[in-house]
Amino acid sequence: MQRYFADRKEKDIFTLSQEDSYHVTIVMRMHKEDQVEVVFQNKLYWTKIVSLHPAVKVKIIKEEEVHSCSPMVTIVQSLVKEQKMDYILQKTTELGVEKIIPFFAERSVVKLEWKEEKKRERWQKIVKEASEQSKRHSIPKIEKGISLNELCNISEYDVKFLCTVNEKKQNLKKVLSNLSERARILFVIGPEGGFTEQEEKSLVEHDFIPISLGNTILRTETASTFIMSVVRFLDMR
Secondary structure (H helix, E strand, O other), X not given: OOEEEOOOEEOOEEEOOHHHHHHHHHHOOOOOOOEEEEEEXXXXXXXXXXXXXXXXXXXXXXXXXXXXXOOEEEEEEEOOOHHHHHHHHHHHHHOOOOEEEEEOOOOOOOOOHHHXXXXXXXXXXXXXXXXXXXXXXXXXEEOOOEOHHHHHOOOOOOEEEEEOXXXXXXXHHHHHHOOOOOOEEEEEEOOOOOOOHHHHHHHHHOOOEEXXXXXXXOOHHHHHHHHHHHHHHXXXX
């Protein structure tokens, strides 16, 4: 059954967005009485289509409360080229990331400048579609890009990890095994050229824990997927 996210509800009726309405009527060629899943405020609803124009309206058949005991993971991703960023957004969303924060690393080859808001809109669309495809109950949030100074001063997490090739003893599996089920975890991943020595030094001085992702050096787009895969594996035990 197709899944959509709604942002408004009137009694037992949801009105889907223009984009989702187009998907229902033109792409999926659905009709009245066809059923779809709708997620609204972390609740899952089974619904049926009651109107197709001008926007699709669906009526609630039943609802289900969603409970999660998974860790709440934020990925701070150093800016990379568009194709790689799209891949990171899609795959980490499928694997359960809660939030993604673009980071203006010194060696990032991409500079957002005045395009940032437009880029974020595009990225938010990518994670929405990935959330619907993977049957998630929430859409990851794409935050505004941050500088090194802003990153150093982030404090609302239980633990903050710096993914680095310079760490050999502290590996990902070991550190994750000791965390509580609903821990708020932040991972910082470097750009294609890696972090500078000063960036790593600054982050460590601000309580970021250096960890290794294994004996081989991973591409930046592989690192985020690997992290989320390990988190999900440990959560499923």
